Each structure stands twice: as C-alpha cells, then as structure tokens.
Amino acid sequence: MSQSLLSHRVLAIEPSPSIAANALVTQLRGEGRDIVNFTIGEPDLDTPRHILEAAQQAMFSGETHYTGTPGTPALLKAIVQKLARDNGLSYRDDEVIAGCGGKHIIYHALAATLNPGDEVIVHTPYWVSYPDIARLNEATPVIIPGDESNGFKLLPQALEQAITPRTKWVILNTPNNPSGAVYSEAELQALADVLRQHPQVLIMSDEIYEHFVYGSARHVSFVAAAADLQARTLIVNGASKGYAMTGWRLGFAAGPRWLIAAMGKLLSQTTTCPSSVSQAAAVAAFAGDQAPIAQMRELYVERRRRMLELLADIPGIGCTPPDGAFYVFANVSGLIGKVTPDAQRLESDGDVVAYFLREGGVATVAGSAYGLSPYVRLSFASAMEVIEEGCRRLRRACQALR
Template sequence: MSFLAQRLSRIKPSPTIAVTQKARELKAAGRDVIGLGAGEPDFDTPENIADAAIRAIRGGDTRYTNVDGTPALKQAICAKFKRENGLEYRPEQVTVGTGGKQVLYNALMATLNPGDEVIIPAPYWVSYPDMVELAEGTPVIVPCPEARNFKLQPADLEKAITPKTKWVILNSPSNPTGAAYSRAEMKAITDVLVRHPHVWVMTDDMYEHLVYDGFEFVTPAQVEPSLYERTLTVNGVSKAYAMTGWRIGYAAGPVALIKAMGVIQSQSTSNPSSVSQAAAVEALNGPQDFIPARAESFRQRRDLVVSMLNQAKGITCHRPEGAFYVYPSCAGTIGKATKSGRRIETDNDFVEALLEEEGVAVVQGTAFGLAPFFRISYATSTEELEEACHRIQRFCASLRD
C-alpha cells in the first residue's frame, strides 16, 4: 500500500508477541494450548508495590510528571545503581520511559544517522535489529554459536568493529538464551571496547536479578570504569519485580545523551504513567528479600526444563546462567516428518507442527537470529512446564525419517 511509509518495509511485527497472541486465540477457541512464548513472570506484583500505586491514585498523583521521570523515581534509580552496581549517577543522568523498549528506542533514535552501524550479538532480543532499522542505522549481526555458550567472543567483536560502528548492544543475562557474562568474560569484552573510543555501549540489564548457582552479575561500566562516559546502562522493574504491565524502564548515562533521549520522548509519549512511577519508587526502595526466593523458583524450573528437554529425541538443551529462558536446538529433528506427513525443514516448521499437533506454543530461533533453535520461557507453573515438556517429548518421539 503506497500510502504507508517506506520505513515500515524494513521491520516486522514482534514474533514473540505474535506467538503469545496466537496461543491466546487458540485457547479462546477451545484448544488445549500451553503458551511458553511470553517473557513474563507468572508471579503477582508484590503487595507493597501495588499498595504504593493505590496510595498514589488516592492521593491525587494522577497528573503529568516530568517527561522523563519524577524526581523521586530518579533518586531511587540513582540509589539502586550505587547500592547494587557500585555506579554513581546524578538524577540528570537518569531517564525513565514506558518500559525498557522505549528507553532503548529513544537512545537509538537520538544517536543514529543513516549508515551508522550497531553491533548486535545473535541470538538477540527480537526488537534490537528492527529498532536500529527504524532509526536508519545498520544492524551488524555477530553470530554467537552454542559451542561458545551463545556468548560474544572478544575476537569476533574486534572483527565486527568498523569506523562506522556507533553502538554495541549487550544483553546479560540474555533474552533468548539466558546466557550471562562472568566478570572475566565481561572484562574481555570491555578490553576490546577500550581500544575503540568511538564505540558506545548499550547494555540491557533487564534480567540482572535472575541469575542462578551463585553467579555474580556485572555490568560493563562497573567492570571497566573508563567506559562510564560512553555507556548507557538500561534496566527496569518488569522482570525482577513482576511489573511487566506497569511499563517502567530506565537508564543512566552521560547527560548529553539523556537530554537528547528526553527530547525524543517529549515528542512521542511524554511521561510514563504517574501511578506506575510511584509504584516503581516503592519497588526500588522497598524490601528486596522476595527476589532471591523467586529466583530460586525459576532456577528449579530451569533445571526441570533442561533435564526434560534433553530427554526429547533430537533435542539438545544448554543450561543457561540466568533469565527465564532456554534455547534448545532442534537440529536433530530437521529432515524428519510428523505423523501427518509434514516434513520439518526449519525451526519454523518445528514450532508450527508442535503447536498444531501437541498444543505447545514456543518461538522459533529464526526470530532471534540463530537457527535451528527455539525459545521456551519457563516463567510459568511447574505443572504446566512438566506437561509441556512431556508433550514435546511425545512429539519428538513421533517424528519419522
């Protein structure tokens, strides 16, 4: 349709949202479907956080706020960065958006010119390349194979950097793989970046608190202080605090960048919800003791899912360090046929057939830039996960040469 903007042709709808929507539609139509597509904790928002929102509503805190966040929330974010990451930021170095996605988008829109390159390790969160494209930049995809635990290698990063490189996007723990960089691994990456002063670092730390087996989370500016002035450290309350629908993300970085991002936001959405911001203040300043307990639940689910998937014929599943995703390979099923005679040639075929025949909704690895894999979110009940994994085992056992 010629009426639509050309830039629309460069992007596609979010595949993870599409899978979740399809699962909902099938359930509504009466199908027995287990949806493992959504990256959303199944826990409720803690009561003290919900109560803070109710107090804000009853107290009349329902008007416009500063475009990029209230003073109270910015102070809480500064305190969080100092307390948890050893990073000193002032309120003018902080921005708050309607979810982490808006914060990332604002940064790219505020900094990219046509032809600027953004290095994105793959597998990647589905939105990174599309946001770069919308901002008229060029995504430079660097494959990170399973043999390297889905992690960016310093030599591969070095090779990908050109005079046109403006950003490197790092996501640890990762969506979709759950891979997280140890301090030594992160230092090896930052050592490369120190040698290239024109390259900025955008780090998506949304899954910071969801790490397991004693793993120590680190963020680039913490590991390498000399990168502080060219790092945008992005985080939010969605995952650790089970506040996905509240839509609050935030970031800290150099003042000039934060101001530029505020200009973008002022002409798009303006301020995030005042009520959600009040809730986020309580989330960051209030009790944190429930986070390790919930993380332990996720760890148990991870171990269950990894064990059961590795018992499925043709599937191998790496055990990740964090987040609430696994990224199993379905390479052993390629070339086989389903009971109905459908030939599985790609991971797209695998996930479509799995949904059709067993009612399990997962996301194809192609959407994340590395095939043939698929992503499972284990942010759902143990009972549902067990049933879903039994169905995957049954589906794989039914495939024929």
Template structure:
C-alpha cells in the same frame, strides 16, 4: 472510492515482534477453545509485590495522577541512583537518569537520538528480537555477530574487534541474555572492555533487564561497573518489568551521560509526554523498598528452569545447554531436522518444528530464526511447574511420533 492511505516506506523495513505475534496466536487459539500450553512469552507469572501495589494505590488516593516531569519524577530518579549504587556498584546523579514507558521505549529512543543513516550497531546473536528492527527503523545498519552454543552464546573479543568499523556507533550487550540465558562473567567483560578501549568511537548499550535471574553460581556484573572507563559512553537499560513482575506497569530507565539522557527526554516530550505517574510511584517502592520479591522470584525460576532443562534433555532430538540466567532455555533441535511428521511432512527448519509442536502437541514455542541462530527453539519457563511438566510431556509424545 476513497484512495487508501499510503503507509510510510519505513514500515517495510521491519516486521512485527515475533514474541508479541506468538502471544497473539496463543490468545486466538485459546479463544477458539484450544488447550494451548504457552512457552513463548517472557513475562513472569508471579504477582506484582503487594508493597508495590499498595504504594501505587496510595499515590492514586493522594492525587498523584497528573503529568510528571518528562524524564521521571525526582523521587524515582533518586531511587534509581540509589539502586544502581546498592546493587551494581555504579555511581550516577539524578540528571544521568531518564525514565521511560518500559525498557524497550528507552532503547528505541536512545537509537533514535544517536543514529544517523548508515551508522552501524553491533548486535551479538542470538539476540532479543527487537534490537535489529529498532536499529533499521532508525536508519541504522545492524551488524549481526553470531556465536554458537560451544562458546556459551557469547561474543568473543576477537569477534568484536573484527566487527568494529569507522561507522560503528553502538555495541548492544544483553546480560543475562534473552533468548539464551547466557551471563557474561567479569573476566569476559574485562576482555571485551580491552577491545572497546581501543575504539573510543563505539558506545555500549547494556541491557540488564534480567539482572535478578542468575543461576548455578553465575553472578550478574554490569559492564560499566567492570570497565569504569566506559561510563561516559555507555547507556545502562533496566526496568521494573521482569524482576518485580511489573510488565504491564511499563516502567524502564536509562542511566548514561547527561547529554544522552537529555536527548532521550526531548523525544519523550514529543511522544509519550512522561511515564505513568501511578506506575512511577509503584516503581519507587519496587526499587527502593524490600528486595525480597526479586530474590524469591529468582529462586522460583531457578527451580522451574532446572525442571524444564531436565525434562527437555530427556527428549530425543533436543540438545539443551546449561541453565545460567534469565528465564529461558535455547535448546538445539538439530536432531529433529529431517524427520517426518505423522502427516508425511518433513521438518526442514526450526520454524517447521514450532508449527508441528503447536499443531500436534498444542504447545507454543518460538523458533531460533527469530533470534538470529538456528536450528533452536526458545522456551520460557516463566510459567507454572504444572504447565512445564504437561507441556514437556506433550512435546515428548509428539517427538516420539516422528520418523
């Protein structure tokens, strides 16, 4: 009998992405014939803009189907430079830009080329599920700094100062935030910047993938635009997935110092070789063409978010914060903890609530423990108003059955 292959011990340090696992569960239950309403996946349900699709089709017909430069085509990197100046007030050159197979790819590679064993990465919680695991698999140490709903789920200058040590390599900021939707104001970024200016050893990774989705008077500001002194030790991460409904196209980019961009490019040459040529042609049109699509998407998601917030706020046991950004709500379900289901089971955690809702209401959500702060649930409203109404009605009925 052949001995089974031994996997790397590195794999034992991480767990599968909670959001990807949730999508797999929804897909399996639907394949079994169950009528599941899915509030888990952070993926716009809107189509990719037609002008972007046409640009990709034209590129294929013209034979743009071969390898490109590892860090992206000159045309796309130039377009990204122009986009950063137009939308964010940031000034880079093409050599500062590296294009990857999605923003997640850029984040992982940036950590890979900078972290040495024991280096610390400050991650404000609630956080996107992949940050801590990507730090750990690259031999770093995640330093989780939790914030509460009372602070808008935002890192304070005092918390940042207390978390920094001689081993700190990165601070990861995500604004607008997944999972909470929190948006840092310019004044809040200024105060964080004052702390960072006292600690020149700390780099900043600014994940701005949800920049197009801000609501109720909030505005997106890039930390580097607010604190220009950070530009030489910051990496801006963004991409086409969310704002342009291009999740499957897998195009993300980083903007940072040339040495960092070159290091990431070196890893790309030994891993993915280059981003998809066809997707890059589409991204040139996405970033450089008409910007009507992300503007329309932002208005659509704002209306859906307001609807979901109103409906969830009417359910006893839910405490829903303000709608500010991204396409997520992160309500507290502390009011449901301790209640008993019709089957006689006590809900002792937000994960129990998630299980109850998918079993009883056929509604899929994600537990706050996956994002570092409980007891909360993450709801994505990147879905239709019909699904939002039906799903919230099912949740209401399921919660009414608790005692």
C-alpha cells in the same frame, strides 16, 4: 494503494515475533484450543503487594497528573540508589531517565543518536527487537553469529572484526534473552579492551534480567567491569522482569548527561512522561523491600531445574543450561529432517515450532526470530504443572516423528 502510503521504515520491519507468538496463543485459546504457552517473556507471578499498595496510595493521594519528562524526583533518586546498592555504580539524578518500558528506552536511545549509514552491532542470539529498532532509525544492524560451543557469548575477536568507522553502537545483553548467557567480569573486561580502541562507539548494556542468575553465575554490570567506559555506556533496565511489573511499563536508563538529555528531548515530544502511578509503584520496587525478588528467583531455580530435567529425556532436543533469565534456548537440530505423522518433513526450526503447536498444543518461538537456528526458545516463567505438561506434550510429539 495502502502500502504506498506507509513509510519505508515501517515496511522494512516485521511485527515482534515473540509478541506475535503470544498473540497466536490467545487467538487459539479463544477458539477453544488447549495450548501450553512457552512463548511468554514475562513472569507469571503477581506484582508484590507492597508495590501495589504504593500505587494505590499514589492514586488516592492525587498523584495522577503529568510528571517531569525524566521521571519524578522520587523515582530518579530510587534509580540512583538501586544502581549503587545492586551494581556498585555512582550516578547523578540527571544521568538517569525513566520511560514506558525497556523497549521504549532502547528506541529513544537509538533515535537520539543514529543517522542513515550508521551501524549497530548485535550478537546472536539477540532479543528480537534490537535489529528492527536500528532499522526504524535508518541504521544498519551488523549481525555477529553466535555459537553454542562458547555458551552463546560474544568473543572479543569477533567484536573487533565487526567494528567499522560507521559503527555507532554495540549492544550487549547480560543475562541474555534468549540464551540465558551471563558474562563474567573477565569476559566483559575483554570486550572493553576492544572498545577502548574505538572511541566513536557507544555501548548499550541491557541488564533487564539482572536479578535472575543461577548456580555460580553472578551478574556484573558492564560499567562495573569497565568504569572508564561509563561516559559512553548506556545501561538499560527496568521494573518489568525483576519485579513482575511488565504491564506497568516502567523502564529506565543510566548514562552520560548529554545522551540522557537528548533522550529526554525526544520523550517530551512522544510520551511526555511515564505513567505517574507506575512511577510511584517503581519507587517502592527499587527502593523498598527486595525480599520478593529472592523468592521469585528461588521459584525460577526449581522451574529451570525441572524443565532441563524433562527436556533431557526428549529425543532430538539438546540444551545448554541457561545461567540467567528464564528461558531455555533448546537446540532442535536433531529434529531437522524428521517426518511428521502427516508426512511433512521438518526443514527448519520454524517447521519444528509449527509442528509443536499443531501436534502437541505447545507454543514456542523459533530460534530464527533471535537470529540463530535451529533452536527454539521455551520460557520457564510458568507454574510447575504447566512446565511438566508442556514437556510431556513435547516428548510425545517428538516420539511421533520418524
């Protein structure tokens, strides 16, 4: 009876796999289990102090009321300044909008534009929610399989083959979650060459991990690489990752005025506006001292180096070093077919994840959640001692297989 009362939209999707994995860690720890958590998709670091002080000042000065739906004038100005400073992009205040996190922004962008029968192109490995948000808005996700041999990147010929007259959106994510792939300017321009031939297609460029790139990699915004496509590109970003502000729930979008206005109409009927206190904090994040970002990046550089070093010594696991974000998307094909100490055969990356949790007390997320198997995602947004202990446990668990 209860299922019959639910909408077909809700029945067509599953809970977010990464959120579910982290919730399981919380549950097991509550039961007394000692779990190393590599599922977490957020910085383990505290929000920088100057941002906290801005929020405190806002609260005590009475900034605790509704704001305009797109965001406060101060926040919109800070976003415009951030896009100019960090990305070399020119936007007006009415071409940007704030929401309750990047996921919130993505949902409202798709809800404002999709109709039944529309298609949304997504390349694997993808952030877990892209396909389901498309389904929630009665569109069809068109999945392009990724390939580790080219760094998990979408190739122009694959994009061209996937576009149909029903294509409404192409979603790009650089730096990528979960693979850490970072597209160069030339690679973005090659994708833009394809998209110029299809003027009905909108481009969503999810750049939430822009501040965390490593080695010789450099983040380039899609609009910086293809300025002529700015009129049909929506940049998605926010405070969550770069400023260690996941719990503040503050994301933003930059795009054409007609789309920003449509999203604003929807937001006025759903959440009215983001938290006024979070907006004040985000002004300090985007327009204030940027030194904490560099400090966080240096921590991730060392954590990434150490995790890759330790994983390289684990039999059955292979890694393409990530150029960005804070995840390793590890290849576990060498573990498929192995038999566990309790005589269970590992048939999939889901089995591998279950074994790591059961045998090693290490929580990871299966590559199938991101549309590509056999892989597991491991976050290095954890303290060095956590990374070292987790990798020791993984090594013992893999050595126990036969």
